[in-house]
Amino acid sequence: MALYTRVKESIAVITLKNPPVNALSTAVRRGIVESLSQALQDEQVKAVVFCGENNTFCGGADIKEFSGSMSGPPLVPMIHSIEASEKLIVAAIEGVALGGGLELALGCHYRVADTNARLGLPEVTLGLLPAAGGTQRLPRLIGITAALELITTGRHISAKEALKLGIVDQVIEGNAVLAAMALALSVIGQPLNARRLSLQAPAWVPDVDYVCEAALARVKQRSRGAMAPVACVQAVRAAAMLPYSKGMEKERQLMDMLFRSSQARAMQYAFFAQRSAGKWSLPNGAQWNNTKARNVERVGVIGLGTMGQGIAVSLVKAGISVVAIEVDTKQLELGKKAVTAMLQRYAQRQGVSSPLHLLKFTLSFHQLRDVDLVIEAVFEDMNLKKRVFSELCKVLKENTIICTNTSGLNVDELAAVTDRQHLVVGMHFFAPAHVMRLLEVVYGSGSSPEAVAIAMALGKRMQKVCVAVGNCSGFVGNRMLKHYMDQSVYLLEEGATPEQVDQALEEFGFAMGIFKVADLSGLDVGWRVRKASGLISPDIDPVKPSRWRFGRRYCPLPDMLCQQGRLGQKTGHGWYLYNSPGSKEAKCDPEILKFLEDYRLKYGIIPRRISSQEVIERCVFSLANEGLRILEEGITAGPEDIDIIYLFGYGWPRYRGGPMFYAAQVGLSVVLEKLEHYHHLQPDVPSLEPSQLLRKLVAEGSPPIQQWKSHIKNLHSQL
Numbered sequence: 001m002a003l004y005t006r007v008k009e010s011i012a013v014i015t016l017k018n019p020p021v022n023a024l025s026t027a028v029r030r031g032i033v034e035s036l037s038q039a040l041q042d043e044q045v046k047a048v049v050f051c052g053e054n055n056t057f058c059g060g061a062d063i064k065e066f067s068g069s070m071s072g073p074p075l076v077p078m079i080h081s082i083e084a085s086e087k088l089i090v091a092a093i094e095g096v097a098l099g100g101g102l103e104l105a106l107g108c109h110y111r112v113a114d115t116n117a118r119l120g121l122p123e124v125t126l127g128l129l130p131a132a133g134g135t136q137r138l139p140r141l142i143g144i145t146a147a148l149e150l151i152t153t154g155r156h157i158s159a160k161e162a163l164k165l166g167i168v169d170q171v172i173e174g175n176a177v178l179a180a181m182a183l184a185l186s187v188i189g190q191p192l193n194a195r196r197l198s199l200q201a202p203a204w205v206p207d208v209d210y211v212c213e214a215a216l217a218r219v220k221q222r223s224r225g226a227m228a229p230v231a232c233v234q235a236v237r238a239a240a241m242l243p244y245s246k247g248m249e250k251e252r253q254l255m256d257m258l259f260r261s262s263q264a265r266a267m268q269y270a271f272f273a274q275r276s277a278g279k280w281s282l283p284n285g286a287q288w289n290n291t292k293a294r295n296v297e298r299v300g301v302i303g304l305g306t307m308g309q310g311i312a313v314s315l316v317k318a319g320i321s322v323v324a325i326e327v328d329t330k331q332l333e334l335g336k337k338a339v340t341a342m343l344q345r346y347a348q349r350q351g352v353s354s355p356l357h358l359l360k361f362t363l364s365f366h367q368l369r370d371v372d373l374v375i376e377a378v379f380e381d382m383n384l385k386k387r388v389f390s391e392l393c394k395v396l397k398e399n400t401i402i403c404t405n406t407s408g409l410n411v412d413e414l415a416a417v418t419d420r421q422h423l424v425v426g427m428h429f430f431a432p433a434h435v436m437r438l439l440e441v442v443y444g445s446g447s448s449p450e451a452v453a454i455a456m457a458l459g460k461r462m463q464k465v466c467v468a469v470g471n472c473s474g475f476v477g478n479r480m481l482k483h484y485m486d487q488s489v490y491l492l493e494e495g496a497t498p499e500q501v502d503q504a505l506e507e508f509g510f511a512m513g514i515f516k517v518a519d520l521s522g523l524d525v526g527w528r529v530r531k532a533s534g535l536i537s538p539d540i541d542p543v544k545p546s547r548w549r550f551g552r553r554y555c556p557l558p559d560m561l562c563q564q565g566r567l568g569q570k571t572g573h574g575w576y577l578y579n580s581p582g583s584k585e586a587k588c589d590p591e592i593l594k595f596l597e598d599y600r601l602k603y604g605i606i607p608r609r610i611s612s613q614e615v616i617e618r619c620v621f622s623l624a625n626e627g628l629r630i631l632e633e634g635i636t637a638g639p640e641d642i643d644i645i646y647l648f649g650y651g652w653p654r655y656r657g658g659p660m661f662y663a664a665q666v667g668l669s670v671v672l673e674k675l676e677h678y679h680h681l682q683p684d685v686p687s688l689e690p691s692q693l694l695r696k697l698v699a700e701g702s703p704p705i706q707q708w709k710s711h712i713k714n715l716h717s718q719l
């Protein structure tokens with residue numbers, strides 16, 4: 001709703017009221033229309049101030065309403081009548097003015113913001129565009145170049161930047177509502193037409209075509225296949241070329257197309273999935289709102305390799321003191337140099353004072369005596385990690401939490417060597433750890449709810465998107481990825497090339513194809529894991545290695561590349577060729593094509609033409625199938641967690657929601673049918689066998705993804 005109050009003689013205040021972010025729900029829009037009419041009819045009232053309850057102006061349209069039938073007063077005419085009002089209207093922006101919230105403010109004649117306010121038009125992140133006049137008013141206010149940047153990225157800006165751009169008229173420290181009233185009193189009586197953005201001429205500039213083409217190229221590169229950013233550019237172009245009313249028509253047409261799209265549904269699902277992952281729960285009933293996390297102020301980081309460096313940087317950026325440890329002076333100096341440089345660059349870019357005073361570098365474990373939590377980030381080797389854990393127990397306080405940064409090692413096995421199994425948790429950061437947002441927080445069988453709560457809260461402070469997951473080999477992300485990778489190399493055996501597979505995956509929307517990712521990470525990473533798990537042993541024929549291991553299909557191609565020293569970007573060649581070791585531009589390598597041909601000849605495989613559809617179905621459906629098995633086993637609390645892991649850790653396109661959402665969108669019965677088909681062709685690939693949960697969901701009529709949790713519960717009770 002909206003609250004109407006008369007303050008002073010001549011000012012009415014309309015307060016948006018819909019906690020927590022005063023979203024423009026049907027009730028709020030009704031309240032605004034009624035309050036505005038009251039203010040306009042009241043002859044005593046000369047000016048109106050719009051504000052939001054609880055120091056929050058407005059978080060935009062109510063996203064929850066998008067999936068239902070929208071009713072109540074629409075935003076466009078509502079904002080138009082605000083702008084057309086003969087009485088002066090000022091927006092008092094505190095907290096956030098986002099999406100429809102900022103569009104409402106743009107309809108007001110003046111805008112005052114509190115110094116801490118954040119403003120933006122994030123609709124593009126929901127697969128939409130600012131369709132309450134935002135694409136037409138903002139370019140008229142700040143020009144098309146700045147408007148294009150804000151609207152196509154959805155970036156939130158500070159009040160200071162908004163002032164610089166000319167979005168707000170005043171930034172104040174203190175009470176924005178009082179400042180808005182003071183501003184109103186000082187300008188009452190002045191003509192308003194110049195303040196009505198819809199009356200301004202189109203935001204035309206001589207190089208409009210060039211500016212829009214450049215913006216289009218940028219958005220296509222940044223989010224391949226996404227419709228909303230392209231539509232945003234088209235709408236802003238209309239603001240530059242057309243009168244307001246025609247521009248609004250274009251905005252509406254584009255919005256109609258986006259609003260109905262599966263991309264918008266996927267991105268709105270992702271918005272809520274991210275919030276649901278923050279509300280973690282464990283199988284024993286402990287969860288985010290019934291478990292208290294004690295505060296962490298000092299953290300030890302063991303190992304200053306690439307991962308340890310990124311972790312230390314993220315901690316310091318969050319204002320947490322770090323004691324960083326290495327084994328020898330040389331490694332310590334290397335780590336110190338890298339961490340210091342990253343933090344100095346960060347301080348310079350942000351214009352903040354250097355946080356280096358929060359760091360201590362040492363060779364001595366004794367310096368860890370008073371830390372609250374330790375993150376071990378040594379080499380991915382179980383025995384080494386066990387040794388570190390045993391040493392730690394000798395020096396740490398008895399309630400210090402011990403976390404292991406591992407991408408898949410058994411957390412229970414590590415916890416077993418400590419004197420505090422309840423305080424051991426996995427923290428799987430993604431490389432580079434100071435950039436990647438995802439953090440899998442892995443609870444072992446003995447981890448206490450408090451330890452999980454502490455790790456989740458620490459991750460959140462480090463600006464990570466944290467997902468609590470159970471302990472299993474590879475945890476969630478890497479366990480699923482294995483099946484996706486297996487299918488991609490089987491496709492090479494059968495006739496595809498790395499470029500073909502990558503192209504299909506990139507056209508699907510992945511930030512990078514699987515073979516480019518493998519080259520970037522280094523092919524030796526997986527090689528080491530396969531050796532450690534016994535898949536590669538000395539008795540394997542090096543010339544014609546077996547294509548079966550432990551009774552299952554196995555593709556030795558990656559091992560054969562590693563044997564040749566082709567480890568990826570770092571060696572200048574892997575699945576692709578690079579100009580020099582370390583360079584990033586991947587080129588097709590004729591040697592690889594020849595190598596694949598020879599391989600097929602050696603094993604008598606007749607190559608066949610493989611379609612992009614087959615690449616996607618085999619890679620993506622086997623990924624989703626494993627996700628369903630993970631749900632079946634209770635490793636995550638729900639499908640949303642899995643989708644968030646893939647969106648934030650594996651370059652999954654946001655406009656496809658995540659592998660679980662995608663499977664639901666394609667249709668679970670289609671996924672089942674395809675998996676049965678491919679499993680029939682590859683009976684020696686057990687992972688292609690449709691999971692029990694998939695069969696159950698299909699048998700129960702493929703319920704919407706939001707209802708899967710209750711079906712999983714039933715599945716467990718039958719086990």
Ligand SMILES: CC/C=C\C=C\CC(=O)SCCNC(=O)CCNC(=O)[C@H](O)C(C)(C)COP(=O)(O)OP(=O)(O)OC[C@H]1O[C@@H](n2cnc3c(N)ncnc32)[C@H](O)[C@@H]1OP(=O)(O)O
Nearest residue numbers: 020021023059060061062063064098099100101122123275
């Ligand atoms: C025909 C016209 C059709 C469409 C018009 C579209 C124009 C729009 O306005 S689209 C919406 C644009 N707005 C946004 O995208 C803002 C989304 N919200 C956020 O970015 C953040 O929530 C935040 C406002 C910056 C606040 O962040 P934070 O303090 O970290 O809290 P959260 O956990 O994110 O949110 C708390 C709580 O609020 C719910 N919520 C937030 N925004 C909305 C919203 N716009 N609509 C509905 N609900 C919203 C969020 O889901 C959380 O709910 P919980 O139940 O507590 O999880």
